[in-house]
Amino acid sequence: MRKSASAFNIAAVALGLAFLYLPIAILVIYSFNASRLVTVWGGWSLQWYRELLRDDAMLQAAWTSLRLAALSATAATVLGALAAVALVRFGSFRGRLLFSGMVYAPLVMPEVITGLSLLLLFVALNVDRGFWTIAVGHTTLTLCFVTVIVQSRLVSFDRSLEEAAMDLGCPPLKTFLTITLPLIAPAIAAGWMLAFSLSLDDLVIASFTTGPGATTLPIRIYSEVRLGVKPEINAICTIMIALVALATIATSLVAKRGAVRREQAEGLGVQV
Amino acid sequence: MNMMRERKRPWGTRLVVLIPYLWLIAFFLLPFAIVLKISLSQTAMAQPPYLPVFDIAAGWQGLKDFLSQLTLDGYALIGSDDLYLLSYLKSLEVAAVSTALILLIGYPLAYGIARAPRGLQPLLVMLVVLPFWTSFLIRVYAWINILQRDGLLNDVLLKLHIIDHPVAWLSSDTAIYIGVVYSYLPFMVLPLYAALEKMDRTLLEAAADLGCTRMRAFWLVTWPLSLPGVAAGALLCFIPIVGEFVIPDLLGGSETLMIGQTLWTEFFSNRDWPVASAIAVALLALLLVPILFYERLQKRALQGEA
Numbered sequence: 001m002r003k004s005a006s007a008f009n010i011a012a013v014a015l016g017l018a019f020l021y022l023p024i025a026i027l028v029i030y031s032f033n034a035s036r037l038v039t040v041w042g043g044w045s046l047q048w049y050r051e052l053l054r055d056d057a058m059l060q061a062a063w064t065s066l067r068l069a070a071l072s073a074t075a076a077t078v079l080g081a082l083a084a085v086a087l088v089r090f091g092s093f094r095g096r097l098l099f100s101g102m103v104y105a106p107l108v109m110p111e112v113i114t115g116l117s118l119l120l121l122f123v124a125l126n127v128d129r130g131f132w133t134i135a136v137g138h139t140t141l142t143l144c145f146v147t148v149i150v151q152s153r154l155v156s157f158d159r160s161l162e163e164a165a166m167d168l169g170c171p172p173l174k175t176f177l178t179i180t181l182p183l184i185a186p187a188i189a190a191g192w193m194l195a196f197s198l199s200l201d202d203l204v205i206a207s208f209t210t211g212p213g214a215t216t217l218p219i220r221i222y223s224e225v226r227l228g229v230k231p232e233i234n235a236i237c238t239i240m241i242a243l244v245a246l247a248t249i250a251t252s253l254v255a256k257r258g259a260v261r262r263e264q265a266e267g268l269g270v271q272v
Numbered sequence: 273m274n275m276m277r278e279r280k281r282p283w284g285t286r287l288v289v290l291i292p293y294l295w296l297i298a299f300f301l302l303p304f305a306i307v308l309k310i311s312l313s314q315t316a317m318a319q320p321p322y323l324p325v326f327d328i329a330a331g332w333q334g335l336k337d338f339l340s341q342l343t344l345d346g347y348a349l350i351g352s353d354d355l356y357l358l359s360y361l362k363s364l365e366v367a368a369v370s371t372a373l374i375l376l377i378g379y380p381l382a383y384g385i386a387r388a389p390r391g392l393q394p395l396l397v398m399l400v401v402l403p404f405w406t407s408f409l410i411r412v413y414a415w416i417n418i419l420q421r422d423g424l425l426n427d428v429l430l431k432l433h434i435i436d437h438p439v440a441w442l443s444s445d446t447a448i449y450i451g452v453v454y455s456y457l458p459f460m461v462l463p464l465y466a467a468l469e470k471m472d473r474t475l476l477e478a479a480a481d482l483g484c485t486r487m488r489a490f491w492l493v494t495w496p497l498s499l500p501g502v503a504a505g506a507l508l509c510f511i512p513i514v515g516e517f518v519i520p521d522l523l524g525g526s527e528t529l530m531i532g533q534t535l536w537t538e539f540f541s542n543r544d545w546p547v548a549s550a551i552a553v554a555l556l557a558l559l560l561v562p563i564l565f566y567e568r569l570q571k572r573a574l575q576g577e578a
Contacts, residue, residue: 009384013396016381020403020457023414026424030417037422083292093289102296104567108508110515110559112532113552116539117303120549124306140299143292148570173284194405201407204517208539218409225413225522229420237410244405252398 024241031234048235058236061220065200068131068216072138073195079139080146080195081188085176087147088154106144114141115208122209129211137209138199145198146191153187186254193251197244304556311549312342322545346550356534356551360558363531366445366520367513370452371506374460377453378505382464383494386471397465404458412451412522419447419523447523448530452513460505467501468494500569507566511559531555 031049035042052058083103086093106114118137122129161183165175181188203218210219217236224233313322350356385396403411418424419441426438441447471494479489517532524530529537531551539548 006387008380009387011384012380013384013388016377016384016457016461017396017399019377019454020400023411023418023454024403024406027410027414027417079292079295082288086289086292090289095293099289099293099296100571101567102300103292104570105563106300107570108511108563108566110512110532110555112515112517112535113307113556114300114303116535116548116552117307118299120306120310120545121299121303136299140295143295197405197407201409203409218407221409221413222518225409225416229413229416233413234417237407237413240410241406244407245402248398248402248405252394 027234028238028241031231031238033231033234036231048231049239052232052235052239055232057215058217058220058232061215061217062236064131064214065217068135068138069196069199072135072142072199073192075135075139076143076195077146077188077192080143080191081150081184083143083147084150084154085180088151103144103147106141107148111141111202111204112208115205118205119208129209130214133209133211134206134214134216137205138195138202141202141205142195142198145194146188149191149194150184150187153184157183189254190251193247197247200240307549307552309342310545311346311553312344313546313549314343314345346546347554349547350550350554356531359529359531359534360554362528363514363516364558366448366452366516366530367510370449370456370513371510373449373453374456374509375502375506378457378460378464379498379502381457382461382468382501385461385465386468393469397462400458400461400465408455408518411455412519415447415451415454415523416442419450442523443525445524448520451519451523452516455519456509456513459508463504463508464498464501467498467504471497500573504566504569504573507562507569511562511566514559515555 032044032046033040033042034045034047083099087096087100087103090096115137118133118140119129122133127133162175162179165179166172170178201218202216203222206216206219207222210216217240221233221236224230310322381400385393385400388396416423421438421440421442423441425441426435429435430438475493475497476489479493480486484492515532516530517536520530520533521536524533535548535551535555538544538551
């Protein structure tokens, strides 16, 4: 009886993960296909990667997207972390309900609505659209994800460390910088990474808020994909998947090291 | 007491709230007000393509002129043309059916992970999250590779003699469902896992000791305890799927559009900004109840632990 149940569990996990990874695996394998046809296997080859290197428009779009993601993730991390501190530490303040409503809503808000409304704002303000307007859009979209990650870290850690520092006469800002910030650093790093990858990924908000001269990688890929499957697209997708996989593994290693150090620090706090 | 503390709060500390607050008001709340305003405007062959334009220099008279020119034409159009209604219904149908499918696939997966050996769980959770970090567009595109007429799925099915001629999988509702279920699965699995992992396992032992079969114990103990996770996961899938654009655009057919596509077409192809805005407002009104419900769950989950 027990055996069959755990066999069911193993099968559920195995099938679920296979469903998640098979399409990606197929895409990666076919990016190395020598044949132009998707179903015909013409042997291993790097020719689509070479072709990609010659595709200046695609490379330009990739560079735009990377700069955009770095900028908007940094802005979103600062804003999102501040919002998390405000929500967790400040108790009730005037306008808290509206504030928390605005923080959580973008998590589920359909992107077409956010994109359209931001564009109409930029039109109303008569701003030239391009790189900077997309950056504002992505910052607004991703800051709520940072807030949620940092918030869950802030509510779970031991506040007596902060209180001890304050009791010993440490001013609030210094307490935040020397005690709180190192403790929530892994969550901030994870939030930045998530914001970065969401920005790199976004098509809808970028399409609405972009202007002449600012083509992001998803916009570029989207316009190519609409014309059909191309092996070069498989190649650029494989590169992006590899980058994201590496970054995720690196972050989880950092988080693990952070967790160990945190436990040591908190253990120390208890001893004190 | 609270008021006292609020007043004593120094300016530097106030900025912590003020900076993100002002950002969100400027780039999240204010834009909605503008959408609402433009949804009440008329289409015009102008730049920007709507009327009236609010002229602040004209003062009170300008404001009066402005208000008198607002119309409900955009909404009347949405109400009178079946195209829009069908599009809303289609979106709700796709979102409801695929949320149910995601729950059906996601629950066993989350359950399996929550019952896996402790040491293995973080790795399994990371494996579920990893595809979520890779681009949405890439994941949808990966399915075009598989579903197209001379793609892998037809190839495999033909070789196994399950079908005798290629099936047009792309440009169909089936393709939309596959794409949506695939893309949103992690959103369901994570909250479900969180709920199942927290569960007190001794409850199941108690049920077994009292003569409950495993199946009955599941329905009487595990399922009710996992309901908050089910609700969070379902909302996290349902709400964005209703407004989904990329998946139906790349995988779906052209006969019935989802509302996100309709909005996109009105805006980019027809350049009818008032109607696009009216669609957005109506969509938001439709989603307001689930969004508020989701916010309550989210707040309880994050602040309940404190």
